[in-house]
Amino acid sequence: MTDMAWRRGCVDNIDLSANTEANELADLASDSVIVFDLTGNIRYWNPASETLYGWPAIGAVGRSIGDMSANTAVHITQWQSLMQEGAWEGHVDRRTLWGGRITASVRQTVRCSADGRPRDVVEYGRCAGKEPPLSSALDIDVHRLATASWEFDISGVRPLIEQIADLFSRGAMAELAQQPDWTDELLEGARIVDVNERAAHLVGAHVGRAGMIGQSASAFWPRVGRDVLAELIVAVATDHSRGIPRMRKLACDGVLRDPVVTAWRSEEGGRPDIVFVAVNGATDDDRSFWYLRASEERYRKLIHHLPTALLQVDASRMAPVFEKLKNTGVSDLNAYLDQHPELVEFMKNVVRITEANQRAVALFGGTAPADFITPVAFLFEASPQTPRRIMLARFEGKRNYTEIMKVRTFDGRLLDVQLSVTFPAPPERLDVTLFSLEDITERLRTERQLRQVETDFTHAARVSMLGEFATSIAHEINQPLSAIVTNGETSLRWLSRDNPNRAKVEQLTTRIVSSARHASDIVQRIRGMAAKHEPARVSLDLNDVIEEALLFVRHDIEAKSIHLSVRLASNLPVILADRVQLQQVIVNLLVNSIQAIAQGCRPVRKIDLATRVDGEGAVVFSIHDSGPGIPDENLDNIFDSFFTTKETGMGIGLAVCQSIILAHGGSIGASNCSDGGAQFRFSLPVPPKAD
Amino acid sequence: MDLFEAPVIAIVEDDEAMREALSDLFQVLGLPCHTFERAETFLAAHESGVFDCLITDVRLPGISGLDLLQRLKTMGSTMPVIVVTSHTDPNIRSRAIAIGAHAYLTKPLASDALLQHLKSAVRYDFSPGDGYGGNADD
Structure with a gap:
C-alpha cells in the first residue's frame, strides 16, 4: 500500500495524471503502463513495468524512454510514426535491469491537452514472443523480487569521487592504499534523497523511510557490500555517458539469493550528482539477508548485554x-x-x-x-x-x-x-x-538467614512459654522424685531389719528405676522444648504429641479447677512434622484457653480437646474453651504478630502458632462457638503413602 | 483407740507411684493402710471409726484434698488428716491448717517426719527399723 502511495506521489508531482483514482488503477494494472512526455522523458512507471523491465519506478522516472530501447534506430523510426499518427502499436526491444533485453508488445497513444495540442504519450505493454525471457521471473512473487531502490545525492563528495576515479584510471593502487577509509568517507558524504519502502523495510529498521531521507548512505547501507556501492558510485558518477547502468554482484549469503546492485546516474539535466541504485535478488521469505543480519546484530547485542x-x-x-x-x-x-x-x-x-x-x-x-x-x-x-x-x-x-x-x-x-x-x-x-x-547465592543466603531468624524466634517464644510453666514443670518432676525418695527410704527400712526382705527390696528398687526413668523422660521433653534445634520432619501421631503437650499444662489446668476433656480419634493417619514445634502450638493453644477461662468468670470451666480426620483426609486438632470468646473485631487479626489483649506477654504466641502450622503446609483458624467460648482448630496434611 | 492395736491409715493419692510407695512404707512399719485414687472413693468407704488417720494429696481429680478435709470437718469427723502436697504455696498451707489439718507436708516426704506426725496424730509408737510394728511401750 505504501509503495503505491509513493509511486502515486511521483505522478502527482508532475501534474500529468487526470486524477488520483486513475493512478491507482494504473498501479493495479497487470500490464505495464508508462507515461512519457513528448521528449521521451518518463513521467510514470507502474508496478507492472517494474516487473516487466526490472527497473524500479524510482530509477525509471526521469529517464528517457529512448535509453530503454535496445535498438536506437528502430526506436527513432517508431517515434516518428507515433508523433505523426498519434498512436503506434507493435513490438519493441527494451533493455532490462538485469542486463538482458526483452521484446514487449506495446500500444502507445498520444494524449492531447484541452486545446488539442499533444501533451504526452501513454504506453501499455506486455511481454511478447513465444519464449518470454522473463517467464521464470514472472512466476516469482513480485513482492519477493521487489527492488530496493535508492536515490543518492553525491554532490558533497564529488571531489573525493573525482580523486578516487583518477587513481582507478591510473591504476595507482599504492596511492589508493593510503586512503583505506575512502569508501567510508564517500558513503558518509552521499546523502539519501529518496528510498522506496522496500529499501526502508530492508535496512531502515525503526526509522522508516521518512527517517532515512536526508541521512548519509553509510548510516543505512549494510556493512557487507559497502565497497561494492562505493566503487559503483565512483564508476557511474564519473561516467561520461549518463544513464548507462553499472552492475555488480554481491556476495551471495543468507536469504537474498544472487543479489545484484545496479547503479546509474540521472539523465535529467541539472542533476549531475544524482545516482540511482537498485538492489535485486530473490528472497525465500519477505526479509532479506541484510534485514536478518541487522536483526541478528541487534539480537547479539541484546544477548550480550x-x-x-x-x-x-x-x-x-x-x-x-x-x-x-x-x-x-x-x-x-x-x-x-x-x-x-x-x-x-x-x-x-x-x-x-x-x-x-x-x-x-x-x-x-x-x-x-x-x-x-x-x-x-x-x-x-x-x-x-x-x-x-x-x-x-x-x-x-x-x-x-x-x-x-x-x-x-x-x-x-x-x-x-x-x-x-x-x-x-x-x-x-x-x-x-x-x-x-x-x-542465587545471595538469595539462598538470605533465605537461610530468614529461616534462622524464624527458628530463633520460634525458639524464643517457646522458652518464654516454658518460663510460664516453671511451677507446672516442677510439679511434674517432683511427683516421680517423691515416689523415689519414699521407696528408697522404705528399702532402707527393709534392709535394716534383722532379716532383710530381699524380695521386697528388689520390688522397690524396680519401682525406683521406673520412677527415675519417668522423671528423666520429663526432663528430656522439657529439654527438647527448651533446646534450640533445626526443625526436622518426622512421622508422628498427633495424639502422642497432644499427650506430651499436656504434660506442661496439666498442673495449671488442675490448679485452676478447669475440667479437661480429651477426645482423640483412634488410628489417626501419621503426619510429617516437627514434634517440638507441634507441641509448642498445642501448648500455646491450651495456655490461651486456660487464660481465657481464668480471665472470665463463667461458672462452667472446661476445655474440650479433640482430634479427627476431615473430609479431605487431613488431620484436624480442635480446642474449645468455656472462656468469654474472641471479640468479633479481633477475629481477623488474632494471628498477627504482637497482637495481644493481655497486659503482659508479647502477643507472639498465636503468630508463632500460625507460622509453624503454615510451614507444615497446614492451616489454622479461630472462631467463636454458638454456645460461647472460643474455638481454635488447625489441620495438617497427611503425606501420600510411600510405595 | 486401742493402744495395742495398730492404727488403720487411709491414703488418698492420684499418682500411682506415690500411692504404692506410701503403701509400701506403711507395710514395712507394719501399719495397715488403704489407698484411694480419688477423694470420692475414699468418702464412699469412709465410716466413722474405720480409719484412724487420713493422708491426702491436695491436687486430686474431682474433689481436692482441701475440699475433702473441709467436708470431713463439716461432717464432724475428728480423724486426724495429714496433707501431703507438692504445693509450696504458703496460702494453701495456711488454708489447710486453718481448716484443721493435723500436719502439712511437702513432697518429697521425709519418712521420719511423716512418721513423727503420724505418731502424734494417732498417739501410737512404731519404732523405725523394728519388726512388724506393735510396740506397746508408748
Missing part, C-alpha cells in the same frame, strides 16, 4: 548419539547410564560452549567470553550429577530443564546458581542449546 548470564552451547554431537540409542531400543536412559557412565563423560567433553555474554564473564570472574569457549565439563565440576539430569531431560524430548546447582568460578568461588537449559526444538536443526545461569 542481557543481565542474565547466558552460554550458547553446541550440543550437535549428542543428537546422533541419542538417535542411535533410541534406534537400538534404549528407552530408559537412566538405566542405560548406570551401565555406561562413560557416556556422561563423553557428553561433558563433546558438548562445547560457543558463546558467552558479558554477564556470564562477570559471573565467573573471567576476563573475556573467549574464556568459555571450551567443552562444558568445567561447568559441572562442583555439581557432578547435573550433566546426567540434563541428558535425561534432553533424551525425553523436554524443551527445557532447570535446577539449582553449584558452580566453581574461574577465580575459585563456589556459587549457587539456578541453571536453565533451553533445548532446540526439532525443526531448529542447528542444535543450539542455551544455558542461562542466575546467581
Whole structure:
C-alpha cells in the first residue's frame, strides 16, 4: 500500500495524471503502463513495468524512454510514426535491469491537452514472443523480487569521487592504499534523497523511510557490500555517458539469493550528482539477508548485554548419539547410564560452549567470553550429577530443564546458581542449546538467614512459654522424685531389719528405676522444648504429641479447677512434622484457653480437646474453651504478630502458632462457638503413602 | 483407740507411684493402710471409726484434698488428716491448717517426719527399723 502511495506521489508531482483514482488503477494494472512526455522523458512507471523491465519506478522516472530501447534506430523510426499518427502499436526491444533485453508488445497513444495540442504519450505493454525471457521471473512473487531502490545525492563528495576515479584510471593502487577509509568517507558524504519502502523495510529498521531521507548512505547501507556501492558510485558518477547502468554482484549469503546492485546516474539535466541504485535478488521469505543480519546484530547485542548470564552451547554431537540409542531400543536412559557412565563423560567433553555474554564473564570472574569457549565439563565440576539430569531431560524430548546447582568460578568461588537449559526444538536443526545461569547465592543466603531468624524466634517464644510453666514443670518432676525418695527410704527400712526382705527390696528398687526413668523422660521433653534445634520432619501421631503437650499444662489446668476433656480419634493417619514445634502450638493453644477461662468468670470451666480426620483426609486438632470468646473485631487479626489483649506477654504466641502450622503446609483458624467460648482448630496434611 | 492395736491409715493419692510407695512404707512399719485414687472413693468407704488417720494429696481429680478435709470437718469427723502436697504455696498451707489439718507436708516426704506426725496424730509408737510394728511401750 505504501509503495503505491509513493509511486502515486511521483505522478502527482508532475501534474500529468487526470486524477488520483486513475493512478491507482494504473498501479493495479497487470500490464505495464508508462507515461512519457513528448521528449521521451518518463513521467510514470507502474508496478507492472517494474516487473516487466526490472527497473524500479524510482530509477525509471526521469529517464528517457529512448535509453530503454535496445535498438536506437528502430526506436527513432517508431517515434516518428507515433508523433505523426498519434498512436503506434507493435513490438519493441527494451533493455532490462538485469542486463538482458526483452521484446514487449506495446500500444502507445498520444494524449492531447484541452486545446488539442499533444501533451504526452501513454504506453501499455506486455511481454511478447513465444519464449518470454522473463517467464521464470514472472512466476516469482513480485513482492519477493521487489527492488530496493535508492536515490543518492553525491554532490558533497564529488571531489573525493573525482580523486578516487583518477587513481582507478591510473591504476595507482599504492596511492589508493593510503586512503583505506575512502569508501567510508564517500558513503558518509552521499546523502539519501529518496528510498522506496522496500529499501526502508530492508535496512531502515525503526526509522522508516521518512527517517532515512536526508541521512548519509553509510548510516543505512549494510556493512557487507559497502565497497561494492562505493566503487559503483565512483564508476557511474564519473561516467561520461549518463544513464548507462553499472552492475555488480554481491556476495551471495543468507536469504537474498544472487543479489545484484545496479547503479546509474540521472539523465535529467541539472542533476549531475544524482545516482540511482537498485538492489535485486530473490528472497525465500519477505526479509532479506541484510534485514536478518541487522536483526541478528541487534539480537547479539541484546544477548550480550542481557543481565542474565547466558552460554550458547553446541550440543550437535549428542543428537546422533541419542538417535542411535533410541534406534537400538534404549528407552530408559537412566538405566542405560548406570551401565555406561562413560557416556556422561563423553557428553561433558563433546558438548562445547560457543558463546558467552558479558554477564556470564562477570559471573565467573573471567576476563573475556573467549574464556568459555571450551567443552562444558568445567561447568559441572562442583555439581557432578547435573550433566546426567540434563541428558535425561534432553533424551525425553523436554524443551527445557532447570535446577539449582553449584558452580566453581574461574577465580575459585563456589556459587549457587539456578541453571536453565533451553533445548532446540526439532525443526531448529542447528542444535543450539542455551544455558542461562542466575546467581542465587545471595538469595539462598538470605533465605537461610530468614529461616534462622524464624527458628530463633520460634525458639524464643517457646522458652518464654516454658518460663510460664516453671511451677507446672516442677510439679511434674517432683511427683516421680517423691515416689523415689519414699521407696528408697522404705528399702532402707527393709534392709535394716534383722532379716532383710530381699524380695521386697528388689520390688522397690524396680519401682525406683521406673520412677527415675519417668522423671528423666520429663526432663528430656522439657529439654527438647527448651533446646534450640533445626526443625526436622518426622512421622508422628498427633495424639502422642497432644499427650506430651499436656504434660506442661496439666498442673495449671488442675490448679485452676478447669475440667479437661480429651477426645482423640483412634488410628489417626501419621503426619510429617516437627514434634517440638507441634507441641509448642498445642501448648500455646491450651495456655490461651486456660487464660481465657481464668480471665472470665463463667461458672462452667472446661476445655474440650479433640482430634479427627476431615473430609479431605487431613488431620484436624480442635480446642474449645468455656472462656468469654474472641471479640468479633479481633477475629481477623488474632494471628498477627504482637497482637495481644493481655497486659503482659508479647502477643507472639498465636503468630508463632500460625507460622509453624503454615510451614507444615497446614492451616489454622479461630472462631467463636454458638454456645460461647472460643474455638481454635488447625489441620495438617497427611503425606501420600510411600510405595 | 486401742493402744495395742495398730492404727488403720487411709491414703488418698492420684499418682500411682506415690500411692504404692506410701503403701509400701506403711507395710514395712507394719501399719495397715488403704489407698484411694480419688477423694470420692475414699468418702464412699469412709465410716466413722474405720480409719484412724487420713493422708491426702491436695491436687486430686474431682474433689481436692482441701475440699475433702473441709467436708470431713463439716461432717464432724475428728480423724486426724495429714496433707501431703507438692504445693509450696504458703496460702494453701495456711488454708489447710486453718481448716484443721493435723500436719502439712511437702513432697518429697521425709519418712521420719511423716512418721513423727503420724505418731502424734494417732498417739501410737512404731519404732523405725523394728519388726512388724506393735510396740506397746508408748
